[in-house]
Amino acid sequence: AAGRKNAAACSRSALFFVFLHRFGMPAGPCAAEPCAGRFALRARPGVPDTGFSNDKALLPIMKVYKFGGASVRNADGVRNLRKIIDDEQNLFIIVSAMGKTTNALEKVFEGLQKGDKQLSLEHVESLRKYHAEIIDELWHEPKRLPAVDALFGELEKVATETVYKPGDAELWYDTIVAYGELVSTTIISEYLNYAGVSNRWIDMRRCFLTEQRHKDAGVNIEASASLLKNALGKCVENIFIGQGFIGGAPDGTTTTLGREGSDYSAAVVANILDAESMSVWKDVDGVMNADPKAFPDAVQIAELNYLDTIELAYSGAQIIHPKTIKPLQNKNIPLYVRPFGDKRKPGTVIRGMSAPVDVPILILKKDQVLLTIRSRDFSFVLEEKFATIFSLLERFRIKANLIHNSAVNLSLCVDNSWHIDEAIEALREAGFDVMKAENMELLTVRGYTDELWRRYARGPQVFVRQATQSTVRVVRKRE
Ligand code: ASP
Numbered sequence: 001a002a003g004r005k006n007a008a009a010c011s012r013s014a015l016f017f018v019f020l021h022r023f024g025m026p027a028g029p030c031a032a033e034p035c036a037g038r039f040a041l042r043a044r045p046g047v048p049d050t051g052f053s054n055d056k057a058l059l060p061i062m063k064v065y066k067f068g069g070a071s072v073r074n075a076d077g078v079r080n081l082r083k084i085i086d087d088e089q090n091l092f093i094i095v096s097a098m099g100k101t102t103n104a105l106e107k108v109f110e111g112l113q114k115g116d117k118q119l120s121l122e123h124v125e126s127l128r129k130y131h132a133e134i135i136d137e138l139w140h141e142p143k144r145l146p147a148v149d150a151l152f153g154e155l156e157k158v159a160t161e162t163v164y165k166p167g168d169a170e171l172w173y174d175t176i177v178a179y180g181e182l183v184s185t186t187i188i189s190e191y192l193n194y195a196g197v198s199n200r201w202i203d204m205r206r207c208f209l210t211e212q213r214h215k216d217a218g219v220n221i222e223a224s225a226s227l228l229k230n231a232l233g234k235c236v237e238n239i240f241i242g243q244g245f246i247g248g249a250p251d252g253t254t255t256t257l258g259r260e261g262s263d264y265s266a267a268v269v270a271n272i273l274d275a276e277s278m279s280v281w282k283d284v285d286g287v288m289n290a291d292p293k294a295f296p297d298a299v300q301i302a303e304l305n306y307l308d309t310i311e312l313a314y315s316g317a318q319i320i321h322p323k324t325i326k327p328l329q330n331k332n333i334p335l336y337v338r339p340f341g342d343k344r345k346p347g348t349v350i351r352g353m354s355a356p357v358d359v360p361i362l363i364l365k366k367d368q369v370l371l372t373i374r375s376r377d378f379s380f381v382l383e384e385k386f387a388t389i390f391s392l393l394e395r396f397r398i399k400a401n402l403i404h405n406s407a408v409n410l411s412l413c414v415d416n417s418w419h420i421d422e423a424i425e426a427l428r429e430a431g432f433d434v435m436k437a438e439n440m441e442l443l444t445v446r447g448y449t450d451e452l453w454r455r456y457a458r459g460p461q462v463f464v465r466q467a468t469q470s471t472v473r474v475v476r477k478r479e
């Protein structure tokens, strides 16, 4: 066991080295200072003190809070975060990039990709300004945070001085978009310290070891456990601020976990720390049975179980990132979805067992494309070709939201994306005819009633309908 721990410590310093090498010193506040104290993990008698332990009895029981971009999009949001955590202790807080920062960073990357430095610089500049205004407002005076300046300096350098090769697109995408979370957590950590909430900034690039895969990496939880616990174990503070959405690959480069991946980050932290609970603070009162913008009679659901939640997330309900539930379910950690605006409201709790949901649930997934695939040699056993089709789609990162097959056709409802036409080309080369119907949406109704069936599952706009006893899913032309 000691050998394993040493190996973990070594690989951690190797990782650290690569970061220094590639990006210079991490710029977060007090990222590398040694510290020891209240939070320190004590070794048991007779056990060599390795600086960390996997024995949860030695860790205080933590809660994990996650704040999304909308919750911290301005100074009021950051102050509100502070109010929410006011009398809390033993907290790990995961924060996303502020507001629409990630979208703007995607533009910075686009500039690099197209060789359009002007485009990159414009967006770096507007992000710099956006964050500077939030900082000034938080400190009630013109204020510079050197750590934030340093991050923007690095970002500008990556965006304008990188020798870009198309084969590295995803590496540079991840490197660039990660700055959103690095900046937001740096500001929030410094602000909380300034406001009297002592806390420690954690560099998740060094605590989450992910797959060697960019843009949609999974976290290697086992390998990350010692990295994260080791980082926390050294600290006097008991409030930690870490970035959602990012991690580090085995080769030391930055990875991201997929858009909206901060929920997943928080769940992995909760899993590793055996947290008492995880809370996602959102700009809604809790999980609703439908999107109130599309279905005005939507109501709130008090309790959900993990399985239903995965189904809902998969069908497109924007409750939570679909990858979030597994790490929580493995440790039976309850997930609270709570309103950012009012801490006293109960929100929705998601856990292993829950009272049955007694209202129908409607989920609308927009911007869908329906692909109908047929083997050109008209073979009737299309099933034999499924493996070819799906591995090809996987290559273009296209996931099927609904699958429907007949003797000669396979219909797939997929998210619209710029890879679709490339995938269609590849399918055609592989001997398939492909039809593409655009402007579709996928509606899932769980616990449908006769009335809902009449309203949504019939009519000429319905292209595909799949029903079980309780759930009907409809691919329909957008109205
Ligand atoms: N900032 C990232 C995004 O906008 C991650 C997240 O918000 O969860 O996709």
Ligand code: MG
Pocket: 068, 069, 070, 096, 097, 102, 260
């Ligand atoms: Mg976001």
